[in-house]
Amino acid sequence: MKAILIENQDWTLFILSLVGILGFLSPWSQQFMLLTPLYLLTVAVMLLSSYKVNMRRMLTFMTIASLGFAVEVLGVSTGFPFGTYWYGNVMGPKVWGVPLAIGANWGVLVVAAAGIMKNWRANNFIKGILGATILLGFDLFMEPVAVKYGWWIWENVSVPWTNYAAWWVIAFALIQIEFKWHTKTDRKTLASTVIFSLAMFFTVLTAFSWSTDTWRKILIVAGTFFFMEFVAWFAHKYLMHGPLWFLHRDHHSKTDGFFERNDAFFLIFAIPSWLGLQFGSMAGFNWWFYVGMGILFYGIAYFLVHEVFIHQRFKWFRNSENPYFKTIRRAHKIHHKNTAKHGGESFGMLVVPWNYFTETKKLG
Template sequence: MFAVCINYCKFAMIRSLTSQEIKWRLLLILHLVGLVGLSFSPSRPFFAQLSFFNLFITAALIFHEVWLSSRHPWRVLIWLFSLGMAVEILGVQTGFPFGEYSYGTVLGPRLAGVSVIIGLNWFYLVVSSVALLRWLGVVNIWLTVVMASLILTAVDFLIEPVAINLYYWQWEAVSVPLSNYIAWFVVSLPLVYLYQRFTPHPPVLFPAKVLLLQVVFFSVLQFFL
């Protein structure tokens, strides 16, 4: 009888959680496990290989938020993914506009030298940066375009040292070239604009929290690499 009561309480607790709370707790667990696994040298190669799944799940959960908020969720995903992949392929093949760099095999399957997950990365970072600004009360479309692009560039600046140490990608130069950050800002401008055009009432709380979670994740991880 006691076991039945316990199971019923657990079921009732799960039922009482909202969709966002369930997704948020899932991402918290994934990032915490990933942080621990990547922080120690013996387990780092294995957990680095799992980064693809972490990024994919994150993108999928954010797409669910877009699905609930946008009249054209698939159009949003396809446009942001395709444009992000196109500029990355151009960058890998020609060195323009980011600089000379190449992707390793850690992030999973590649298309024309670019890890496919990077297209989804562009998608959910654009969605999350706009969400953060909406959460902070910024609603003007043009101000959002500029500020979200600055946020995306700042996030890339934060991610770069970690990504290089985990062999997600490598630069030909000794350090990350300035052209990379300029390109991130310029490329982000039309992506943020398009997203707002397709999603006049974008999701706010969950994507904003995901972006802050990623900032904390990569900030802490830098101390262990």
């Protein structure tokens, strides 16, 4: 019953974010901005309701929200640690110059980021670093939107680097409080959905403020990333299971050591990325640079999905119940059942044949 409820809440959060995007881009954006505190309160209630709600859960959330609010009061009053800024009048009632909704914002983001990290097999320090980095990336997209719509105003035109440094440090500290005080790992929560739905909201609104040249660069990076899936499929099927089988063979058999000959392909695929980044930057950051970025991002995705999630060479992730991740992991396991050079199936990484999705759904 709880899983069904959470699944419905997943869709509700995405729909709310979509409505918010359309509202902020409409002629009635000023009216929609006034709903921001109500939206944050709704997200907070939905997030907390997906956990086992008890006094400890509520006290932890309130402590994180209160500490985040207190740091904001310090920042508005003194300029430390973020830099000199002040809040506009669209975020609801303020106390000591800081909207009360900002405390809820800290609570939601920290609990959600920590909720994602709790399923990783790493110590709390490492998980805190990764969680704070997720929130730092989140802030990079939130700042342009917040400034554009008057949520807060910076003394200078550009956002100071101290804001991002302070954001990371404070997020890390608050995530550690969440780990320390709320140690239980709830498998089915809205943590991931909260982060992704809010990220979608701020990313889309930020993208609408970009210039045509910025869009062109983003499309080159994204296009290269997705084209690399085809390159990886082709190389896997016709090269690794072809003339380069002597490097790939040990990946289909058990080895005693940590490293495999197959790891050489990391270097092979890194070469075009490095060449693009190097020569593209030397030529004034031309399109080759962004091709190199696309290859780099695909390499990072490959490492996280293939080495960490599927083969668990680094014990960072627990098994996911997400249908997509269950499917690509199952497809890869079926591929590895064949230990010979020929006769394998499913050579892609991020994209696998549709029948694997239907079979995974049947198996549950």
